[in-house]
Amino acid sequence: SQQGEEDPQALSIQEGENATMNCSYKTSINNLQWYRQNSGRGLVHLILIRSNEREKHSGRLRVTLDTSKKSSSLLITASRAADTASYFCATEKQTGANNLFFGTGTRLTVIP
Amino acid sequence: NAGVTQTPKFQVLKTGQSMTLQCAQDMNHEYMSWYRQDPGMGLRLIHYSVGAGITDQGEVPNGYNVSRSTTEDFPLRLLSAAPSQTSVYFCASSRTLATSTDTQYFGPGTRLTVL
Numbered sequence: 001s002q003q004g005e006e007d008p009q010a011l012s013i014q015e016g017e018n019a020t021m022n023c024s025y026k027t028s029i030n031n032l033q034w035y036r037q038n039s040g041r042g043l044v045h046l047i048l049i050r051s052n053e054r055e056k057h058s059g060r061l062r063v064t065l066d067t068s069k070k071s072s073s074l075l076i077t078a079s080r081a082a083d084t085a086s087y088f089c090a091t092e093k094q095t096g097a098n099n100l101f102f103g104t105g106t107r108l109t110v111i112p
Numbered sequence: 113n114a115g116v117t118q119t120p121k122f123q124v125l126k127t128g129q130s131m132t133l134q135c136a137q138d139m140n141h142e143y144m145s146w147y148r149q150d151p152g153m154g155l156r157l158i159h160y161s162v163g164a165g166i167t168d169q170g171e172v173p174n175g176y177n178v179s180r181s182t183t184e185d186f187p188l189r190l191l192s193a194a195p196s197q198t199s200v201y202f203c204a205s206s207r208t209l210a211t212s213t214d215t216q217y218f219g220p221g222t223r224l225t226v227l
Contacts, residue, residue: 102155
């Protein structure tokens with residue numbers, strides 16, 4: 001079963017606007033990561049937030065984590081056309097093998 | 113460094129055929145893994161390896177075999193291809209299994225179609 005679910009499935013915004021994507025997961029985690037995938041390409045790691053952290057920033061990216069609600073959000077500020085991609089959250093569960101479990105992704109389109 | 117490389121980029125098989133998807137990394141990473149990506153399903157872990165000679169099953173291992181004879185290579189074998197194995201396959205590697213500290217690097221993917 002999928003560990004993470006992203007919401008919305010697809011998002012279309014104008015260049016310069018902010019984009020927010022959400023991720024919900026089911027079990028307790030050690031950390032949560034966000035990846036970007038450009039069409040036809042592999043995934044690229046964006047940012048990692050540990051279970052004891054609530055917010056993290058990296059450039060135009062802001063990630064929040066609410067372990068009580070088992071949810072995370074990724075905010076991309078001042079979006080650019082080059083941000084057009086699919087975004088996935090991935091979680092490392094606290095129990096069992098320390099592998100990543102990926103969500104279903106949000107397809108972001110930034111219109112120039 | 114070339115990073116993580118995968119071959120072939122595209123492959124079409126007939127049901128029942130076997131083939132090997134190749135994956136190599138030149139970063140001396142201990143941890144390597146294979147995922148499949150299906151529409152609306154995200155990535156699912158097939159098999160992984162924490163070092164040469166060590167492999168283990170992920171979420172969806174049935175119909176696939178792996179081996180890890182060297183640190184650099186981690187081939188994925190389809191024993192008898194089925195249409196349900198039509199997917200995009202990604203190989204990934206990281207320095208160790210510690211995802212809290214070591215970023216996973218993904219290859220460009222292999223798009224497989226089974227007729």
